[in-house]
Structures are given as C-alpha cells and as structure tokens.
Amino acid sequence: MDVTRKNVDLSRATRLLNHGPVTVITSAHGGRSNVMAAAWSMPLDFDPPKIVVVIDSRTLTRQLIEASGVFGLQLPSVGFARQTLAVGSNTGEGLDKFAAFELETFPGQKIDVPMLVGCVTWMECKVIPDASQRHDLFIGEVVAAYADSRVYTDNRWHFDDPDLRTCHYVAGGTFFATGEAFEVEPAPRAAQA
Template sequence: MQAFRQPVDLARATRLLNHGPVTLITSAHDGRSNVMAASWAMPLDFVPPKLVVVIDAKTLTRQLVEASGVFGLQLPTRGFARHTLAVGSNAGIEIDKIAALQLETFAAEKIGVPMLEGCVAWFECKVIPDDAQRHDLILAEVVACYADSRVYSDNRWHFGDDHDMRTCHYVAGSTFFETGDTFEVEAAPIGGKV
C-alpha cells in the first residue's frame, strides 16, 4: 500500500475533504490508542491548512487527543465501510477497536498516532487550543497529508470503476452512500460575463 501513498501539497490538503466524506479519527497517548468514526469534519483554512472535527467530550478519543495534542484523520473507502460502521458503533473505553478488528496501521510521519491502511487519504493534525473545544469542536492544523495516487493525483479525485476505492458518506443506521462520478460544467453567465 505504501507505494500508492503519495504526499499532498499542504496548501491543497483541504481539497481532500471538500466533498464531505465520513472520516476516521485515530488517537494515541501513553500506550493507549483508539479509532472512531466522525461525519462532522470540514476544511477551515488554506495556509496553513486547518480543519475542524467534532469529538464528543465523553469519548476516549477526546481524552487521548486532549492529552497528546494530535490526531490522525483518514478517509475510508466503500470497501472499508463495515469497519467504519464498527468503529463508529462501539466505545473505545470498553474495547481496543484497532486490535479487536485487526486493523492494519502504519506510523504517522510527524505525530505519534497510528494511521489506518484501507483508506485513501490521511491527515496528520495538531490541535489548535481554542474556546470552541467547549462545544466539542476541535480546531487543528494539518502538518502532513498524503493520498492514494490510484484515486487522487494532480490535486483532484479521480474515482474509477472500482467502487470499493471510492470514499463514502454516512447517512444513518447502517446506511452509507459512495461518492459518485465527477462532471464538469462552465459557469452560467452573469451580466454577460462568465
């Protein structure tokens, strides 16, 4: 898998999140690690790249993120949806989800958090302390970013015929939908200008 994992220019990192897919957050501190699903993640700023995630204050992930000041954010695929549902449906305080699901991980480049194989984009993030945390919003700067070159290159997603390689969106219960086909249009003219 590492052969397909290619760096993404940090100034373009937020493009990976623009289409609103479900995400997985990995965290670690003091010998303990966790993974959780998060549908509320979005780009916040371009340079330096920043993003926002919602992590409930009562979760193990939140405890680990607050203690370490870092987290990993990954974009899982349709082929990884069963695991995404499992990590989103079980609390990490009760079980080591990474071990129980036998998830393959690799070491992050700049932070001390496991990153997940089976995804198509990875963000390494450092928390920016802010009052928003009292509302469960975590602001973070992206310090490293990479994507699977089979579906992302030249700063664009290009999902092909392998539907298991497409990012997915969580709806409710056990329902997801996959990212669809791309298309391009020309802007409608406004006042005679395009």
C-alpha cells in the same frame, strides 16, 4: 494490494475533505490508542490548512487528543465501510478496536498516532487550542497530508474503482458512495451595474 501514498501539497490538503465524506479519527497518548468514525468534519482554512471535527467529550478519542494535542484524520473507502461502522459503533473504553476489528496501521509521518491502512487519504493534525473545544469542536492544523495515488493525483479525485470511492454516512448502517464526477463551464460574469 500495494498502495502508493503520495504527499499532498499542504496548500491543497483541504481539497481532500471538500466533498463531505465520513472520516475516521485515530489518536494515541501514554501507551493507549483509539479509533472512531466522525461524520462531522470539514475544511476550515487554506494557509495554513485547518480542519474542524466534532468529537464528543465522553469519548476515549477526545481524552487522548486533549492529552496529546494531535490526531489523525483519514477518509475511508467503500471497501472500508464495515470497519468504519464498527469503530463508530463501539466505545474504546475496555476495547482495543485495532485488535478487535483487525485494523492494520502504519506510523504517521509527523505525529505519533497510528494511521489506518484501508483508507484513501490521511491527514495528520495538531490541535489549535481554542475555546470551541467546550462545544466539542476541534480545530486541527494539517501538518502532513497524503493520498492513495489510485484515487487522488494532481490535486484531483478520480474514482475509477468503485471499492475505492469515499463514502458518506447517513444513519443506521447506511452509507452513500461518492458519485460520478461531472464538470460545467463557469457562467459568464454578470455586468456590473
């Protein structure tokens, strides 16, 4: 299936994570690359756009990110959940996860990291050096963001195809698909006392 990746305005990039989905992190340095799932990520700031992700100090992904200073953050769809579980359940030490799980990639726009076909959004991030890394937190400035136009256009999600919904990881191989959208009218402002 032909996927059209459309750039997302960087001032709106953090909207891609606002609903709390599981993410997949890609990294590369010195001829090695790796991919891992990360359930703990969130938007941090708008201008410039920043995200936070937790990456354990014992992982190959962590080593590669610390060496390169960059990483890719992608949102997998329901149709990519099996691969998400696989890359999150296996170590990259001694295993080429891209080959083992037949993951198709394409090059990043602004960073030298493989990005995953099969996801619905992609963010390319540069690490902002910070003392929080000793707590396994990485702050990344989003330098490029793009999304599958079948699910994200005009700064809005639209999940018409159930297989293209983002997902949320719980534990033990259990995921939840992002649910139905609904809107409410804002409450009137309360009178100031």
